[in-house]
Amino acid sequence: MPGSPSSTAAAQRFNVNLSILFTELPLLERPAAAAAAGFTAVELWWPWVDSPVPERSELDALKRAIEDAGVQLTGLNFYAGQLPGPDRGSLSVPGAEAQRFRANVDVVAEFAESLGCEALNALYGNRVDGVDPAEQDTLALENLTLAARAARTIGATLLIEALNKPESPRYPLVSASAAVEIVDRVNEATGLGNARFLMDLYHLSMNGEDLPSVIDRYASKTGHVQIADNPGRGAPGTGSLPLADLLGRLGKAGYQGWVGLEYKPGDRPSAAAFDWLPAEARAAR
Template identity: 70%
Template sequence: MTGLCDHRFDVNLSILFTELPLLERPAAAAAAGFTAVELWWPWPGSPVPDDSELAALRDALNRAGTRLVGLNFYAGLLPGPDRGALSVPGAESERFRANVDVAAGFARSLGCGALNALYGNRVEGVPPGLQDALALENLALAARAADRAGAVLLIEPLNALESPRYPLVTAADAVTVVDKVNAITGLGNARLLMDLYHVAMGGEDVNRAIDLYAGRTGHVQIADVPGRGAPGTGDLGLTALLDRLREAGYDDWIGLEYRPAAASADSFGWLTGAAPR
């Protein structure tokens, strides 16, 4: 067994270091020892921010020496009531479409290799089949944009306890969509985002999910269960799970997407003895 500190961790700047303004977070992550970060779409109210905002964030990441390794497409109000926009008919899916090339271009400018497209909640009064057809159309659009940016497209299941209107609530649900997108585009760049927190909170057998889907996984995120805190604050057994992931063939970045108990900079004690990479 290797141990948590033997894996490559990046820090999610949309849930950690949020006590700081966005442009100060990359430097704070670097000061904590991280060389890589990920982000939800940083402007939830604006799928197409001004070029100056994109440039300012790019400059902040570059000045800090932090590599962006994961980025969400526009997903509505996140954190908040929304869980994506691409399957929501009307204005929200139009916002998603408007954002696709913006997000992919930003990712390309920073060498970011993973773009996450949250599916979106079910909408009352709208047939699920209509939403699913819209989702596949928009995911194919996103997959092609990701391919032009040299990135994979991630599709993420959430857990039904916290996201009861989100239709992808198991790893198998997400992999089914991954296969459909790859069949439509022929690119093969759609992958599973395996968030071990959501897998466990959804009541799945996490070991089995790893065994079945590690080879289909483009990115991993972690938080402990229950509570969505740092590793060691719950009973998920992350050390063994991450070792299992590596043995199953996943040896890429692992995103820290947990809620700090206090100041973010003080929430990495579980990494004592080895610098985050």
């Protein structure tokens, strides 16, 4: 990572996103692979893209795999449709998709609680042809309110993420300010204050945002950070983002949460994609 990786990494708590790393392995083998690479914490997109309510046996098997590996699940997405794929969430998509999201809310909360996971990410969803954006935004607020209340029952944070316009042209939250505006709306609607911004430095850089300014403005509203280098969405050091400097700035701004490694390993096995990170910096609680 550009900018003194050892000193910066030592001040951070990193987890591994098992939906983008270790994908050469079956899902149930990935927690152990992350542990073998020296990590003690992992996060996941919703693993069952075709089912917001999977069989209990599938949930139990994943729970056992995480527990047996000795890693902590620190972040989990709500159902978001086909991801990776054309979808970017379902909660603002009228009809069956919004109903799928609602059916998933309690499932996610129960599963997260069983593993002590305290951060739940709700992707907003794409704009739909022929549907008034205001109608989608009203539906989104209703569903995000449900999600925030469910998260609160297990002591969790609801995360709202900005994606990037080049890769997600129909996703409406393509700036930090747009995502934070939704955070504020949800907190106002619920009065709970448990909605937070998910600051993904890769997505924001793809949108051309001034990342130091974003950090200075929104660190206090940030509940989770994710990183990948740009261009390429690879490991730190494969692109030109000054990620060490940016994470250092976040720390100085008071951010003490997890930093999710949500990057592509390239043409190497995932275990070889962590050479930039000293072994002693991978184990954190």
